[in-house]
Amino acid sequence: MSAQITPMSAADSQRVETVLHRIAPKWTTHVVHTIAKYGPEMRVADVAQHLTALSPSYVSKRLASMSEAGLVTRDGTFDRAAPYRLSSAARTLGPVYRTLAQWSSEHVNHTPQGRYDRVEDALQRLQLAGTTETVRLFSEHGSIRLPDLAECLGASEQFAATRLNRMQADGLVARTGDRHGAQYVLTDAGAALGPVYTALQQWDHRHTTPVAPAVPAAERTLTSPAQSARTAAALRRSAAPSTMFSHPPVPPLRVPAAVTAASHPSRGR
Known part of the structure; x- marks a missing residue:
């Protein structure tokens, strides 16, 4: 895809999920x-x-x-x-559909399918709440353990585990080992989602007037300083970040309340 892959913030991933909720x-x-x-x-x-x-x-x-x-x-x-x-x-929606079909045929499902069946299959893999933000976090930090992912999402470990299990089934993430506490990483299919997210953002920007939410940092504190320190330490042990979203190297993630609130997923499937 010729379009440049733009960096994604937590707010960007929430907007992408909103687009997916409309078209999926x-x-x-x-x-x-x-x-x-x-x-x-x-x-x-x-x-x-x-x-x-x-x-x-x-x-x-x-x-x-x-x-x-x-x-x-x-x-x-x-x-x-x-x-x-x-x-x-x-x-x-043509460019979005073309990008989804190309991603599916190259990275997910190689069996013969009609174009629009392929698009629908791809959308079902991407549309669940928390999936886009999970992909974004992995793209920045390489690999993350389940407890640290839950803290970054501002969600329970049960929600994070459910989401990771579904993303594994959909071919987007993989576990690095069978031992307890093993880290998760993006698969090749998950790491190739940059063009898809770029196409969704471009379509959204074309038809939606962006409204930046104002969430005072003092309103919500989902993690204690000790929890944040543990998360930062875990992310420091993660693999080097990928270039999926053209991010420059970033320091280990320390999740402020404003970002956590903006990326807080719903807990339903």
């Missing part, structure tokens, strides 16, 4: 593709006719959710038969 729900990619190919306007029954695996009622609910996410629009708020059309944001 199952069948969204196929609905966008269907309207783009057979539109420009389509009613619920028309979309359902092309997506035969879905019932008209499911298509109706998916389109309603996509409308709330700003991906489709329709005239006549009170006319249930009014057709839907893609929003300007949805019409520019």
Whole structure:
């Protein structure tokens, strides 16, 4: 991908997760593709006719959710038969889809798949809360132990373990050994996500006015000084940081409350 990979902050990773929350729900990619190919306007029954695996009622609910996410629009708020059309944001998802498909074919799933099936599969691997921030932390620090990751995320060890287990299953991270306390690292697929995140950020910046959250440092303190010291010591023992996001070398992570609050994930899957 020719676009330059930009550095990511904790706030950036939260915005990427917000984008994924908009475009990743199952069948969204196929609905966008269907309207783009057979539109420009389509009613619920028309979309359902092309997506035969879905019932008209499911298509109706998916389109309603996509409308709330700003991906489709329709005239006549009170006319249930009014057709839907893609929003300007949805019409520019092409570069995002191409990057996701390329990442999937090169690093994740080498079996033959249709392009939009591949895009949906990639999105399902990336869309869970905390995944983007976890990838960002690994890209900066190389390898991290489970307790230190939980502290950096501002989450419980149970949440961090659940997220790491799912990311292992999805081919994004790997454990460095079987012993208790072994560190985790990004796989080649996880380390290759830079272009995907860059494409998502560029799409977001094109269609969203950034609003910087103001969170006073005194409002939240999720870690004690002793805990932060232990985390910093663990990260000092981590492997050298990767260049996935073009970061210059950074000192060991010491998580201030403002950053932790900005990157705090929801605890649901």
